[in-house]
Amino acid sequence: MTPSENASKVHVIAEALPYIRRYHGKTIVIKYGGNAMIDEDLQKAFAADVTLLKLVGINPVVVHGGGPQINRTLERVGLKSRFVEGMRYTDSDTMDIVEMVLGGLVNQQIVQLINSHGARAVGMTGKDGGLIRARQMKAGAAGEVDIGLVGKVESVDADLLVTLDGADFIPVIAPIGADDKGRTLNINADLVASRIAVALAADSLFLLTNTAGVLDKKNKLVTELNAAAARKMLRDGVIAGGMKPKVDCALEAVKGGVRSCRIINGTARHSLLLECFTDVGAGTRILP
Known part of the structure; x- marks a missing residue:
């Protein structure tokens, strides 16, 4: 390695120090999903990033999705995936598969990967x-469209997560809840991450996506937005499609007291560390 390459590495470490100091002892919630979950190299990079965050004194809480894995399993057992207004229609048979894949297969894979890097992760739903x-929800402007066993978060009791964080564990959470009748409900992982971040009074919420972040009218990355500017971009249709619900979740989080929400590109290796510990960052930061 040349002296210039060594100097470059030292500069990166020095740049990270004030950010490590700022985040030390803080809780962050990370929504993990998309291509980052199905690419082996990205899986390993994510696990390494989360482990490093814990080792430098930050308390990460991971909430994960698993749409591609659910689709593959449904196909394998001969069930067709059906979506209504972008949400998976979830009958009882589909819910069994969702719970098996999210709460079992995917959750334990993430736990195992993080543990293999030296941290102590605990899986749960x-x-x-x-x-x-949770409570069952319906789609449509007037809530008139039945989408089966799909839920929205009614409340979060974060006591268990606080206990795990205090004992040096990393909670890894599958987005499945139960209603007051004991029915298991499938919940959007972004919504779960946002509500958990609020319940924990987290410093930051990180939403990993398959894109660079929020783009403006010229398709250029917007690195920082306050809530008012984000709402205007939503009204003007600049933020639309799959990015809209993520920004909605970000706005709910910062409204609920989370210091910031970062929408970052999970398809880039170590994007989580870049956003946490460098001046350049790796996505869009949304502030109150």
Whole structure:
């Protein structure tokens, strides 16, 4: 390695120090999904990033999705995926598969990967310890479209997560909850991450996506937005499609007291560390 390459590495470490100091002892919530979950190299990079965050004194809480894995399993058992207004229609048979894949297969894969890098991860669903109380929801402007066993978060009891964080564990949460009738409900992972971030009074919420972040009218990355500017971009249709619900979740989080929400590109290796510990960052930061 040349002296200039060594100097470059030292500069990166020095740049990270004030950010490590700022985040030390803070809780961050990370929504992990998209291509980052199905690419082996990205999976390993994510696990390494989360482990490093814990080792430098930050308390990460991971909430994960698993849409591609659910689709593959449904196909394998002969069930067709059906979507209504962008949400998976979830009948009882589909819910069994969702719970098996998210709460079992995917959750334990993430836990194993993080543990293999030297951290102590614990897998759970929103049903464990009464973490998430949910209620069944419907789609459509007037809530008239039945989408089956799909839920929205009614409340979060974060006591278990606080205990795990204090004992040096990393919670890894599948977005499944139960209603007051004991029915298991499938919940959007972004919504779960946002509500958990608020319940924990987290410093930051990170939403990993398959894009660079929020783009302006000229398709250029917007690195920082306050809530008012983000709402205007939503009204003007600049923020649309799959980015709209993510920005909605970000706005709910910062409204609820989360210091910032970062929408970052999960398809770039170590984007989580770049956003946390460098001046350049790796996506869009949304502030109150």
